[in-house]
Amino acid sequence: MRAVVKTAAQPGVEIREVPVPTCGPGELLLRVLRAGVCGTDLHIYSWDPWSQGRIRPPVTMGHEFVGEVIERGAGVTEFGLGDRVSCESHIVCNHCVACRTGKAHVCENTKILGVDVNGGFAEYVAVPAVNAWRAPQNVPLEVAGVMEPLGNAVHTAFAGELSACTIAVTGCGPIGLFAIGVARAAGASCVIASDVSPYRLELARTMKADAVIDVSRETFTERVKEVTQGRGLDGVLEMSGNPTAVRDGLAALRNGGRLSFLGLPKEPFALDWNQLVIFKGITIHGIIGRRMYQTWYQMDNLLRSGRLDIRPAITHVMPMEKIDDAIGLLRDGRAGKVVLVPWGEKT
């Protein structure tokens, strides 16, 4: 089969012929229908320091995808041939304290599909059946293909109070855009989005943010004050990893509010802890992955209900063959979420 493979410890990827994966006990073999491209894929492609420390080539990339079940390994009974399944990308150990106390998303021994083991940028992929999630039937394939990052948005949003709250989403990359939709569908009464890119802010508007702030031209804290009539934010969903966004987000929170922190900073940065965190009684949540599998149930409910529609955030659907172009779009900030269509699949 064809696959997008990180073949060497250097920038770039190769499209290669590789063997179709075997389907071990407890696994499903999927024909991949759609796959999303993530910022992490950009890091691996660019061979940045994080990738150099983590990736062991060759590995087939891709941790966001939906596929059709074409084979079931021994012992698998929950899925049938032909089922369309999306996948949790974290393969966890089930033995560590985190796994045994309902926090498998921070399992100490996590392996990630498309990072540590072969992933879904390919015609076929094998996944543990416990990681598979039957895709809601009312959503189009490109949405089913990006439930993994959508789950990041759900996890971040649901980490604190949401209903009837004023929530800011700082950073309007794909997960930020998803988070706008999630926060609205999940009951936030006002969703404010910020970014520096007019392109992304326009996407934020199409996701129905109640207000957008272009922080290249406007002062975040001032605009929040206006929009909230002085009350401040109840919560910040931090999706940028940008130090200024974090500091501004904290400053704009009402006393007692929360900042849920998913965006990965490029390097350590400082806070004025006294003014921004301690005197205000703020709670900061470090967020990674998805609650396994509470987040998936929540996401499933939101999608099935029709109250959440993330299609405006999916700006490109293109052949997997064009992975270099897809990476280029992301690198240049000319895309929301980019979805790939494997060889031979209909669009």
Add this chain to the structure above:
Amino acid sequence: MRAVVKTAAQPGVEIREVPVPTCGPGELLLRVLRAGVCGTDLHIYSWDPWSQGRIRPPVTMGHEFVGEVIERGAGVTEFGLGDRVSCESHIVCNHCVACRTGKAHVCENTKILGVDVNGGFAEYVAVPAVNAWRAPQNVPLEVAGVMEPLGNAVHTAFAGELSACTIAVTGCGPIGLFAIGVARAAGASCVIASDVSPYRLELARTMKADAVIDVSRETFTERVKEVTQGRGLDGVLEMSGNPTAVRDGLAALRNGGRLSFLGLPKEPFALDWNQLVIFKGITIHGIIGRRMYQTWYQMDNLLRSGRLDIRPAITHVMPMEKIDDAIGLLRDGRAGKVVLVPWGEKT
């Protein structure tokens, strides 16, 4: 001024001329603009056993209302003349354990406007300024007039998980109808309403319940199973006080779900605790009043956002003079929420 007064220890009320209340320190004097009629008013009118034990005539009735500030008592600075304010009806002691630990809604020394002290079925009413809430400007007067019972619905809905949940509202009286709107606006992904009255079920539909169940003709648990594709309910907002509704609600909950119990049963009733509560790991919340004042902030946010519209549940707006007719409508189940207009107010 004219007022609807419970004058004697017997059924009925009288419309009487009484003195305009004086405005003491820390109080506001309001010109009443609209007032809601509640099931409690029906009990007082009918002089049921509860009323006989609680009410000390003469007392001006009415605990749901909106008014315009026409006088401010000594020390009041938060409100100005002309402000339109809705009111929390619980006057609390601020000294008991509940009051001192953020649970003033279960203050041991609560006095209720229109029950224990003179209320708002009158041309004027005096209220503690701390109980006043500036009404959102985007809602019509009849909505501002019923924020108190709307707050009951918000309190019940927010007592457990709501976002992305499947929620049933059992009992479609006014608070149940409000709860349908609240649950939707606050992010429930599916709201199921049940009642025995076709009239009320039709109102539930206009409040946009995702499904309605006529329990006089359908089996609640079966229908829930269908609607939820076997998953069961995440939560029940119990608004009827009906033993069968409570038992059915518990039976239809998924394991680990919650039933938040606001409807007042007419008399003690039994549960099969093992099957309905213990083996299922259910949580039951007794709910009364509104969180002071968290519920009001939440309600305010929902109303201001425009995501919550309770107007379909307000079926009648009529002169306060016609209190007997209003009570009759409620008694006969021919109304959702009934709102009264005091003498001399424009409609």
Add this chain to the structure above:
Amino acid sequence: MRAVVKTAAQPGVEIREVPVPTCGPGELLLRVLRAGVCGTDLHIYSWDPWSQGRIRPPVTMGHEFVGEVIERGAGVTEFGLGDRVSCESHIVCNHCVACRTGKAHVCENTKILGVDVNGGFAEYVAVPAVNAWRAPQNVPLEVAGVMEPLGNAVHTAFAGELSACTIAVTGCGPIGLFAIGVARAAGASCVIASDVSPYRLELARTMKADAVIDVSRETFTERVKEVTQGRGLDGVLEMSGNPTAVRDGLAALRNGGRLSFLGLPKEPFALDWNQLVIFKGITIHGIIGRRMYQTWYQMDNLLRSGRLDIRPAITHVMPMEKIDDAIGLLRDGRAGKVVLVPWGEKT
């Protein structure tokens, strides 16, 4: 091997020679060292209505035990031969909503060791390795043998606020006695125990209850008022299933308190919901089993720290051969926890 087997659909048990269990994939074979006798065993022995509906003879009884690993099934790596392990008795499906959202204790497809499948009243028992828990080394065998019911007490105590709280334990059977110790070790500032049996109340004292109430002679609510100087209880751990204990417990709670309900009532019973639950803003938790495996970590920490010592509640350690005597002691209320020693084990 020898085992205590429920051989027929009638009262009583038989001691029988049965084959040593085989150790399947993912399982451990244990040589049983100690096993606790539970009220459930009494029900099965007596062949009460619940047993008649649930038990399919022949089945080896016993769901509380500690054993030594003598064989490991395929794929088991977490345990070594010779390890002493206690066991979670609930074998869960890992596929239902409850299992997938951190609530496996209310798995819809639970099978219980010694109830639905062969248990530990035997020389050997086979258990899923995921259900095994390495016993803390500082506790004696009879304590390690009853970690399962101790976990019930921990689960009930930890279902709500505990630290710096005034907690009542209603019902001083073995789990109630354990709960006294757990509540104290886990930070309750005052633990009040109630029962009707002078024998059990004396055990409650040895478990260091701060106050004990003999409800056959004293009025529970009055005594609580005295002990708490009028503040009332923060929480009730209900271990009796007795309707009066539940009603009194609710009545003695401060407004906003919680009752965590583990004791199984013999039949449905009624509450005055208005006075006992709704007007007081009470939360009731149905409790079953143990949080898997959060409760085990908590219990392990309490035992290892030495802050929890349940030995005073273990009143009898006797040969498994004398199962009829053990059942008799429980039936007559002449014992706290009874622990059995299998054939050939040293005491």
Add this chain to the structure above:
Amino acid sequence: MRAVVKTAAQPGVEIREVPVPTCGPGELLLRVLRAGVCGTDLHIYSWDPWSQGRIRPPVTMGHEFVGEVIERGAGVTEFGLGDRVSCESHIVCNHCVACRTGKAHVCENTKILGVDVNGGFAEYVAVPAVNAWRAPQNVPLEVAGVMEPLGNAVHTAFAGELSACTIAVTGCGPIGLFAIGVARAAGASCVIASDVSPYRLELARTMKADAVIDVSRETFTERVKEVTQGRGLDGVLEMSGNPTAVRDGLAALRNGGRLSFLGLPKEPFALDWNQLVIFKGITIHGIIGRRMYQTWYQMDNLLRSGRLDIRPAITHVMPMEKIDDAIGLLRDGRAGKVVLVPWGEKT
């Protein structure tokens, strides 16, 4: 009367004759019996940058004290003459969002006794009656005099899970020492204390820390690994404001743990957010003041029960006259908590 007054915008204080405060409506006039010296007092004494921005001389210092009620202002009924009361030092507005939603400890308009208004380093002090707390009768005066900072410790400890948890207290100044006692009394199963001062570490031992780490000679994360047998910490109570302590605390937490942050850093400092917070799913709480008045009830219960004894942390009781010596002791790190005795009071 005599009082310790910050008289000028420069280092030092003066002991002065000033008028006895008048007792306004809703206030209590107290004869001061004991008063604690706090790090904040050291800042004000030294006239550090924070003090220069906040303090408006002249002001009587002292925000930790116990006194006897000698006069009651108009409207005060909860206290009687002769009552011994400790005091919450935050005078809050009751009108802001925080105050109205159970978070008065982060009131936007807080005034602090002894900082913004005259405090308790004097023979007499006037305080709002709502801020007064009847001291438990079983504790000595020097303990009643430092309930305010003890409340900081309780608030920090209770900000996350505590019962059956392994908790580190980083920084063994007075509040850190109190926190050791609080964590133990409130049910932590293992309490680890760290500092650089042998003197303070010895005090930590007398407060019954299960382990102490001298971070000037030992590696915090390594020692925690040993003590916890590799499991890591469930929670950190950060009492030092030291960047290394914060980073080490985060590093030593198990995934999913919490750091509750009370110690005030001297200046902004950086974190490796990815490794220390996000990838680990950590929660950080900014902590200030005391929950009003939940923390006081909890503290009261712990003290009354006798399970919490903070006397070993109170190393000096000395005449208020010797304020300069007291400040010197604190500055030189030669004291735990220092308590002052006003002129004319018996020791």
